[in-house]
Amino acid sequence: MRIWTLSEEAEHLAERFRGVPNRKEFATDNSIPGGDAMVYQHITAKRPIGREAAIAYAKAFGCGLEEISPRIALEVMAAAALVGNSKVVNDVAHESTSEKSQKLSPESRALITAIIDADNNGLGAEAFKVLRQTLRLFRGDDQQRLVRGGIEDADH
Incomplete structure (x- = not known):
């Protein structure tokens, strides 16, 4: 899995949001951490997507975490491998x-x-x-x- 740059993550997320008529409502309805202001920062590459936000985006768009951020998907997989029982x-x-x-x-x-x-x-x-x-x-x-x-x- 290739890790995207911050700009690539932003571009991919922005592409998903092109079909969303009301970003603020979407952020509220899907409990996106930081709300619409944070969504804006993510889709314009002003801030990197964090784990919590990536998970919320994946749930909201009904896609795999790796489709939001391969970087975070790998972090989550590495953490899951540490689960002992x-x-x-x-x-x-x-x-x-x-x-x-x-x-x-x-x-x-x-x-x-x-x-x-x-x-x-x-x-x-x-x-x-x-x-x-x-x-x-x-x-x-x-x-x-x-x-x-x-x-x-x-x-x-």
Whole structure:
């Protein structure tokens, strides 16, 4: 994974915000740390994106952390590797998501279970990237297009 410069991070984030009609409302609705003023500083490369903000952006845009900042994605991966007892982490994650999962449709829960099973059985990262892109295509809110039976960035 290539680490982007501060300017590249800002350009990529600014591109995502081109489809956002009201940046201030977006920042409030998605709990972006620092609000609209910080968003402005991030998209103009006046300040680097921090971990908390990168996570909030990834959640808000429904994308992977590496699509907001490869630098921060690597930091988070390095920190995650230091977690000693994955059972404890999984239990905490399950508790925090169980309330949300009660609101999901049975189809959504079944898909999530299938994804977890596939990951536990060693399905490769590329398959999950394709699945994520497929979901974006169905939502119709991304910059992706189908090309010759595969998925390719519209910018490339």
